[in-house]
Amino acid sequence: MAPIIRTEGLRKVYAVGKERVVALDNVDISVEKGEFCCIVGQSGSGKSTLLNQLAGLEKPTRGKVFIGRHEISAMTENELAAFRQAHLGFIFQSYNLLPSMTAAENVALPLMFKGMGRRERLALAKKELKSMGLASRVNHLPTEMSGGQQQRVGIARAFVSRPKVIFADEPTGNLDSKTSRQVLLRMLEMSKKDQITFVMVTHEPSLAACADRIITILDGRVQSDVVPPEEERLRRRQALADELARDEAEEAARAEQENAGSEAPDAPAARQTTSAADAAAK
Amino acid sequence: MKIFDLIALSARNLSRRKGRTALTVIGVAVGTCLIIVMISFGIAMNQANEAMLASWGDLTQIQVYGNGTVYYSGSGGSVAVGSAAVGGDDQPAVLNDEMIATFTKMDHVVAATPFYQAYSLNGTITAGRGDRYSSSLGNAVGVYASAMEPMGFTLASGDWMTDTGSYGRDVIPVMVCEQTGYNFEDTRKSYNSSKRYRWYGQTDAAGNLLEPFVDVNKEDMTLTLSNGDAENPKTKSWKLKVVGSINPDTAKGWWTQSSFILRIQDVKMLQEEYKDLAGSNASPYGTDTTSYDQVYVKVDDMDNVEEVDQAIQDLGFSTYSMTQQREAMQKQVSQLMLILGCLAAFSLLVAALNIINTMTMAIYERTREIGIMKVLGCALGKIRLMFLIESGFIGLIGGVTGSVVSLLISFVLNNLTLIMAVLGGSGGGGGISDMMSMMGYYGTGSAVSVVPPWLVLLALAFATLIGLVAGILPAARATKISALEAIRHE
Ligand SMILES: Nc1ncnc2c1ncn2[C@@H]1O[C@H](COP(=O)(O)OP(=O)(O)OP(=O)(O)O)[C@@H](O)[C@H]1O
Ligand SMILES: [Mg+2]
Secondary structure, eight states, rough: OOOOOEEEEEEEEEEEEEEEEEEEEEEEEEEEEEEEEEEESSTTTTTHHHHHHHTTOOSSSEEEETTTEEEEGGHHHHHHHHHHHEEEEEEETOOOOTTTOOOHHHHHHHHHHTOOOOHHHHHHHHHHHHTTTTTTTTTTOGGGGGGGHHHHHHHHHHHHTTTTTEESOOOOOTOOOHHHHHHHHHHHHHHHHHEEEEEOOOOOOOHHTSSSSEEEEEEEEEEEEOOOOOOHHHHHHHHHHHHHHHHHHHHHHHHHHSSSOOOOOTTTHHHHHHHHHHHHHO | OOOHHHHHHHHHHHHHHHHHHHHHHHHHHHHHHHHHHHHHHHHHHHHHHHHHHHHHHHHTTEEEETTOOOOOSSSSSSOOOOOOOOGSSOOOOOOOOOHEEEEESSTEEEEEEEEEGGSOOOSEESGHHHEEEEEEEGEEEEEEEEGHHHHHEEEEEEOOOOSSSSTTHHHHEEEETTGGGGGGEEEOOOOTTTGGOTTTOOOOSSSSSSOOOOOOSSEEEEEEOOOOSSSOOOOEEEEEEEEEEEOOOOOOGGGTOOOOEEHHHHHHHHHHHHHHHHGGGOOOOOOOOSSOOOEEHHHHHHHHGGHEEEEEEEOOOOEEEEEHHHHHHHHHHHHHHHHHHHHHHHHOOOOOOOHHHHHHHHHTHHEEEEEHHTTTTTHHHHHHHHHHHHHHHHHHHHHHHHHHHHHHHHHHHHHHHHHHHHHHOOTTHHHHHHHHHHOOOOOSSSSSSOOOHHHHHHHHHHHHHHHHHHHHHHHHHHSSOOOOHHOOOO
């Protein structure tokens, strides 16, 4: 099967004053359809630069990027906008929700750009938010939500239009480790469910370990490109899910002890996340 | 992306920054308001001028004068003197029936008639027992009978005269006016006696209105020509038959109040008879049956008067029409408007700069949002459109506000005397009407400011256009924002 993402001799050079910074040098990678791919590497190694080239947010200095049969490195800005609208989704480290819009409206944005009617797209957005455990937050503004909640809105926004590929640059970068695991398992589950190719930059080895493909970048070059064996991946995902379940159980117990009267606010979502983790592990 | 969504998004963004939007809107509103009010002054002035001219004379009537005599007529009117001779030869143009036929055939000409005043014919019109009451023939005029109705005269009673109608042997048809009866004098009273005369509006000791000596609509009247020779008097008489009576129309001339109106063919017949009677005593003036001194030409519309006027002058005649006055007045008003309009346009320019500033700031503030929208696949054109709609909205809202305010201002100005009177005593309105008359506004009692619907629509469209144009640069800037730069940093 032909890879869905492919680069040929990708090179990106930044000119800073008179100096030239080679951020990417001769990168040849390919990602298969439906793969959950992690890009890891030291800070400043060029991970974000690579992701941006793959997503067509920036033009490479040299080389080509293909998504499916389309050479996106040769597209004009308008073509890219149309292509992104039709085929790509994005999740950002800093969530990047529109501050004036409610969670549901934010999630519905890509559908609005596609020209879907308001009622229809808001219904879809609410469904998506529900599956992210945010049913009670659909009409909240970003400022009224926690970071984890905002990021789940961001994920819902990326998935709502069922794109071919989703790009995420350190989506868990601003979240605590428990929330990070929740979010990762959620993304894993959703991309598996709809065969969505997922390309994610991350610093956390425990998260990267769950990926179908792990690309390590060092000084702008591909240091390694590993596809761990199937059983290994499933085992790691199960371990992550178990760990999360254990944490949640502990927390729930603690909360019950401390405050017998009131229930932990995120409890339903957490329960859902646990079952999602089980599903993703399969 | 649906246009409705774009509009909703723009509206939401505007309402997010209410204070700033309001300030910018006020700028546009002031400009729009100024423009509307200024133009409304101009329209009001033109309307007042038009009304004034109409009271001076019929705006669609041209008076044409035969060669040799130059009349000054109307209040303050001047006579344009044509100098060209017909066909280029030296033969002067003659104002005769053929020439009138030529006028009538011109585009936009409704009707034309000679206007003959019979003061050169020595004769009288008499009525009453023993012809006691008498009027000079100088009160008789001659016109084309068939032209009267198209010329715009209106019947008060009876019928129009016709060219073909037979009125009997030695009978001359005549039309009379409201006050024609007051022409008659009582010949039994001395010239010095005030009892010899009656005039319109005269009252007796008890204050009752006095009727004229003769009821022209009922009593028999006789027209008598005489040779004026005391030693060898010769006269000839005709019975007058009153066919109808017309309403007075001072715009067409004072003569419409109290004349005897005859058919031109009867006038010519009288001229010939008079020449027969008087022989060598007949005055050469007023007895020439081959040409007319004065002709009235009626044009279909005020806007075509100038064209017809020029065409007639080109034939070699002097003319007089109200258009000449009208143009001078309009020119004066439009010069004033130009100055005021420049002021208003200047304030709109400032408003436009204000919009540019507001939109540029909005784009700086929303750089990140624009970046997000771009990354999520919003087409560049839609982003541009979103900002254009926003700035267009500012223009439109400003236009609406300005229109409403200007309608209020217009209302207040038009009713200032009333409002002043209500607010605090009388005599308050003097100031503004003084000011208006300084600005070339003559009429009192009519509107100071006239705002027709088209002016409001035009102002709205203009304000919106200003908003859109002012939005072009900022919107283009928005599309150039690098999505990556915009979303990279917190
Ligand atoms: N716009 C730019 N102009 C100049 N240099 C840049 C630019 N963007 C990135 N670089 C440089 O390119 C190199 C790679 O940057 P990049 O952001 O891809 O690193 P990263 O692997 O994502 O790091 P981190 O993990 O800290 O996010 C760095 O040396 C950086 O300084
Ligand atoms: Mg990075």
